[in-house]
Amino acid sequence: MATPRIESHAFPRSWKDLIGHERIRSTLSSAIAKRRLGGSLLFVGPPGVGKTAAALLLAQTVLCRRQSAAEMNPCGQCPDCAQVRAATHPDLIQVSKPQDKSLIPLELLIGPVEARLQEGFCHDVHLRPMQGERKVAILHDADFLNEEGANCLLKTLEEPPANAVIILIGTSEQRQLPTIRSRCQTMRFTSPTGVEGRELLRQHIQRLTEAGQSPPSLADAELDEAIELAAGDLQVATRLASGQSNEIRGKLLTQLSASVPDPMIIARCINSHLDEISKKEAPLRRAGLRDLCSIAVQYYRGELREAARQGRYNGADARRLDRTLRVFREIDRSANLNALVDCYAADLSLAITGDRGSIG
Numbered sequence: 076m077a078t079p080r081i082e083s084h085a086f087p088r089s090w091k092d093l094i095g096h097e098r099i100r101s102t103l104s105s106a107i108a109k110r111r112l113g114g115s116l117l118f119v120g121p122p123g124v125g126k127t128a129a130a131l132l133l134a135q136t137v138l139c140r141r142q143s144a145a146e147m148n149p150c151g152q153c154p155d156c157a158q159v160r161a162a163t164h165p166d167l168i169q170v171s172k173p174q175d176k177s178l179i180p181l182e183l184l185i186g187p188v189e190a191r192l193q194e195g196f197c198h199d200v201h202l203r204p205m206q207g208e209r210k211v212a213i214l215h216d217a218d219f220l221n222e223e224g225a226n227c228l229l230k231t232l233e234e235p236p237a238n239a240v241i242i243l244i245g246t247s248e249q250r251q252l253p254t255i256r257s258r259c260q261t262m263r264f265t266s267p268t269g270v271e272g273r274e275l276l277r278q279h280i281q282r283l284t285e286a287g288q289s290p291p292s293l294a295d296a297e298l299d300e301a302i303e304l305a306a307g308d309l310q311v312a313t314r315l316a317s318g319q320s321n322e323i324r325g326k327l328l329t330q331l332s333a334s335v336p337d338p339m340i341i342a343r344c345i346n347s348h349l350d351e352i353s354k355k356e357a358p359l360r361r362a363g364l365r366d367l368c369s370i371a372v373q374y375y376r377g378e379l380r381e382a383a384r385q386g387r388y389n390g391a392d393a394r395r396l397d398r399t400l401r402v403f404r405e406i407d408r409s410a411n412l413n414a415l416v417d418c419y420a421a422d423l424s425l426a427i428t429g430d431r432g433s434i435g
Contacts, residue, residue, distance in 0.1 A: 086128035086160075088151050093132060094275045095267025096125055102262065103133060104147045112137075112144075115232040115241045117217070117256065119248050120264025123279060123309025127215065129264070130242045134167050134211040135159045137240060155206065165205040170196045171215035174358065177409040178219050184227045197231045200239050210239045217245035217255070218407065225252045232258040266307030273298045279313040291317060304373045311369045314362065323348040324370055331374050331395075331423075341420040349412070361406050364416070371399045391426035398422045398429045 087093050090100050106112040118126040132149070139149035139156050149156050158164035172179045186194030200212045220228070232255065235241050245251055248261060267275055276298050280291065298316055305312035326344050330336040345367055353359040375396035382389045398419065405415050422429040 086131050089149070090132055090136075090147050093125055093128055094278075095271040096129060096264060099129055099262055099264065100147065103129075103136075104145075107136070107147070108145050113237065113240055114235050115243070115259040117243045117245065117248070117251065117259035117261045118264060119245050119251075119261060121266050121307040121309065122246060122311075123313065124264045124266050124307070125275070126244050126264050130213050130244060131159060133240070133242070134164075134213065137209050137211055138164060138166055138207055140207055166207055166210045168196060168199045168210065168212040169215065170213075172219045176219075177407075178221050179214075179216060179224055181224055181227065184224055197227060200231055200241060201236055204238060208238060210236070212239060212241045214241070214243045217243040218247075218250040220252070220255070222252065225255050229254055229258065266302065266309060268299075268302065272302050276302060276309060276312055276316060279309055280317055283313055283317060305369050306372060308365075308369065310362075311366055314366050315369070323367065327367060327370060328374060331371055336420075336424050338417075338420040338424040341423060342416050345416050345420070346413075349416075357412070360412055364406060364412065365403065368399050368402045372396065375399065394426050394428050395423050398427065401429055 093100060103112065118130060120126050135149040135151070135156050136144050136147060138159055139153060141150040141153045141155075142148055155164060159167055162169060170179070170183050182188075182195060184196045185192055186198060192198055196212065196214060200210065202210070204210050214228075232241060232243075243251075243255070243259060248256055248263075266272060273295055277293075280293070284291075293316055298312075301312040301316035302309075304315055323344055327341070330341050330344070345364065348367065349360045349363045352363040375392050378392045379389060379396065382392070402415065402419055418429060
């Protein structure tokens with residue numbers, strides 16, 4: 076089973092350290108106090124905002140046997156807490172999309188063909204807890220469930236075991252099938268702004284900084300700009316604030332502001348930036364393309380807002396914004412990057428959405 080290995084420093088030690096989500100903590104605390112925590116939860120919000128941290132803190136809270144869950148203060152030192160942080164607790168089930176797959180494989184949910192319903196996420200949720208009284212099952216990357224995979228989960232989500240908490244983690248409600256949404260209690264995580272947003276972004280940058288090096292010293296205005304450019308995606312904001320896209324930004328904006336962007340120059344700019352990041356590692360190249368598209372999205376949104384203030388509507392910019400948003404979906408679907416960049420550059424020049432039926 077694909078179990079995400081999350082370093083112990085990648086999520087807070089306590090609920091007090093979870094930045095910007097006091098409402099979420101309060102809701103979960105109330106449910107635990109009233110003995111109503113259970114069933115199926117759907118955590119949605121931008122990448123890097125703290126959904127996974129909250130899910131693991133909840134697992135630690137439920138599975139810690141030194142502190143009552145109602146106190147919302149897991150000790151962090153007992154074997155249960157240590158196993159949760161190391162992703163080795165027998166009563167914590169975690170499944171995520173393998174890096175080499177575009178969707179969560181069916182066998183991770185209901186077992187391989189030769190052992191259907193005898194292995195996998197749905198089977199393991201129904202097993203009795205091995206160490207404590209409850210189980211916690213976390214399905215990361217819920218955005219990457221296809222219809223068949225989602226259908227396999229429906230009965231488990233609708234009638235979860237009384238001693239289990241099931242948590243699905245995705246980026247938005249819209250990316251989940253209606254049948255999944257209707258069976259889950261949705262908890263929406265928003266990107267913190269202001270002081271909390273800057274603090275969380277600084278933490279992300281600190282983790283990204285190589286060992287032995289000091290993180291870059293960034294002014295509050297630079298951090299705020301990175302968060303705005305990334306539209307709340309803290310992973311993208313971290314890379315932008317770290318200066319990984321600064322040089323290319325000016326060249327890209329010059330083309331985006333042209334009445335007819337040159338597709339060859341746009342493609343050359345993007346490809347050169349991706350090559351600087353990595354010539355072979357597809358995940359890094361996809362992340363780099365996300366950064367550039369985030370810059371384009373914010374640029375076109377700004378242009379459309381300004382036009383609206385003047386009582387105008389710029390159809391070309393609206394279509395280019397829509398085309399840029401399509402790129403994110405195509406990245407998630409593991410589209411060929413070379414073809415994607417060429418098509419995107421051409422469509423920006425022509426000011427068309429790139430709607431090719433079921434593609435994009």
